[in-house]
Amino acid sequence: MSTKHAKAASAFLEDKKQAAWFDETLWLVRAKRDKMSKEVPEWEWLRNTARDIKLYSNSHLEELLQEFERNATANGAIVHWAKDAEEYNEIVYNILREHKVTKFIKSKSMLAEECELNPYLIERGIETVESDLGERILQLMNLPPSHIVLPAVHIKREEVGKLFEEKMGTEKGNSDPTYLTHAARKNLRDRFIHAEAAMTGVNFAVASTGEVVVCTNEGNADMGTSIPKLHIAGMGLEKIVPTQEALGIFTRLLARSATGQPITTYTSHYRKPREGGEFHIVIVDNGRSKILGNKDHIKTLNCIRCGACMNTCPVYRRSGGYSYTYFIPGPIGINLGMLKSETKYSDNVSACSLCYSCSFVCPVKVDLAEQIYKWRQDLDGIGKADATKKVMSGGMEYLMEHPKLFNAALWAAPLVNHLPRFMKYNSLDAWGKGRELPEFSGESFNEMWKKDKVNDKKK
Numbered sequence: 001m002s003t004k005h006a007k008a009a010s011a012f013l014e015d016k017k018q019a020a021w022f023d024e025t026l027w028l029v030r031a032k033r034d035k036m037s038k039e040v041p042e043w044e045w046l047r048n049t050a051r052d053i054k055l056y057s058n059s060h061l062e063e064l065l066q067e068f069e070r071n072a073t074a075n076g077a078i079v080h081w082a083k084d085a086e087e088y089n090e091i092v093y094n095i096l097r098e099h100k101v102t103k104f105i106k107s108k109s110m111l112a113e114e115c116e117l118n119p120y121l122i123e124r125g126i127e128t129v130e131s132d133l134g135e136r137i138l139q140l141m142n143l144p145p146s147h148i149v150l151p152a153v154h155i156k157r158e159e160v161g162k163l164f165e166e167k168m169g170t171e172k173g174n175s176d177p178t179y180l181t182h183a184a185r186k187n188l189r190d191r192f193i194h195a196e197a198a199m200t201g202v203n204f205a206v207a208s209t210g211e212v213v214v215c216t217n218e219g220n221a222d223m224g225t226s227i228p229k230l231h232i233a234g235m236g237l238e239k240i241v242p243t244q245e246a247l248g249i250f251t252r253l254l255a256r257s258a259t260g261q262p263i264t265t266y267t268s269h270y271r272k273p274r275e276g277g278e279f280h281i282v283i284v285d286n287g288r289s290k291i292l293g294n295k296d297h298i299k300t301l302n303c304i305r306c307g308a309c310m311n312t313c314p315v316y317r318r319s320g321g322y323s324y325t326y327f328i329p330g331p332i333g334i335n336l337g338m339l340k341s342e343t344k345y346s347d348n349v350s351a352c353s354l355c356y357s358c359s360f361v362c363p364v365k366v367d368l369a370e371q372i373y374k375w376r377q378d379l380d381g382i383g384k385a386d387a388t389k390k391v392m393s394g395g396m397e398y399l400m401e402h403p404k405l406f407n408a409a410l411w412a413a414p415l416v417n418h419l420p421r422f423m424k425y426n427s428l429d430a431w432g433k434g435r436e437l438p439e440f441s442g443e444s445f446n447e448m449w450k451k452d453k454v455n456d457k458k459k
């Protein structure tokens with residue numbers, strides 16, 4: 001039985017050229033991350049410290065968030081609390097409505113994706129424009145992101161050229177990246193100038209100062225917040241860090257892990273409203289506080305959304321972001337999806353080879369693979385175990401519990417080598433799709449070992 005992920009992955013792999021290019025592109029990002037991290041001698045110390053700070057923050061969340069609210073309010077910001085996506089969308093919409101905003105510019109926010117803020121606002125008549133280039137391309141294509149840091153990584157420049165030709169009237173057949181970037185910049189400039197309010201996501205919120213920190217490479221968050229007097233920042237409640245010293249640990253890890261850069265091009269600190277304006281910060285729970293009580297999965301709250309676990313994941317790189325059923329793909333998405341709904345997103349749990357590469361690269365030491373392994377063990381309990389795998393596991397269990405039968409099976413196994421191809425490679429053998437089965441050895445390890453022992457005695 002194929003899972004939804006397996007079916008979508010097969011479709012993705014049909015375009016061999018595109019699949020190879022996707023894999024290579026992300027592997028390049030992973031290699032850059034490796035190089036950068038090796039240039040920092042205290043890299044492992046940074047990872048351990050980041051994990052410890054997150055552990056501290058997650059176990060002192062209430063007091064840190066209250067401290068943040070006090071300081072942000074003293075700075076002149078207005079802090080709101082949203083228990084779920086619906087409340088978040090309502091709060092943002094009400095702020096915009098009260099200010100009669102019809103033109104709204106946004107920088108990248110995975111929280112907004114999670115809460116489906118854009119369609120909510122657009123349905124209510126607010127022109128909502130993404131200003132991150134990748135996000136803008138996807139918005140014009142009516143597609144969701146396929147990666148959390150490189151949202152349009154799966155789109156080729158020729159496709160962008162065609163899109164811009166249609167939407168922005170660029171030259172026919174011109175897909176030169178510099179030309180297209182200039183066209184996008186020109187197109188967005190007008191939106192920046194006429195926006196009546198701006199939204200940013202939040203990478204970190206500092207409790208001791210009440211400031212929020214936004215990291216971008218394009219400067220679009222800064223452009224967006226430079227003209228309108230109204231700024232709304234949306235943050236998941238796990239974005240809190242205690243102090244600026246703690247913040248420094250995370251900013252050193254984030255860009256190196258995400259794109260292999262020493263630092264993001266723009267790291268903007270927002271503390272107070274612009275003169276005569278308003279600065280709103282919306283703190284969103286949407287299921288996060290429930291994770292606090294889940295000892296097996298609490299570390300997902302450490303995540304700083306760098307995307308490194310996706311770039312390294314052999315399954316993600318070979319199946320693309322849209323193969324997953326949760327809006328965040330890859331190892332972190334598998335875990336977050338299961339925390340959102342075990343029954344709805346259990347399909348993604350099979351999209352893992354348990355190579356543990358994700359756990360090794362994660363800058364905040366989220367135990368991603370360990371958690372996926374745990375979910376797999378729980379699948380049967382929630383009635384979501386794959387029926388074929390269940391039968392096979394039952395068969396293996398029986399075989400292992402009966403040594404005579406097991407040895408007889410080992411003795412007979414090399415016969416498989418002589419079976420006709422159609423008997424080995426058919427719809428029952430999903431593993432053999434695009435792969436060759438290794439040949440069974442004529443002699444089992446057990447037999448070899450016994451022989452060696454006899455030879456040893458003879459010596």
Ligand code: SF4
Nearest residue numbers: 303304306307309362
């Ligand atoms: S789980 Fe770790 S590696 Fe994956 S996105 Fe989050 S911080 Fe990055």
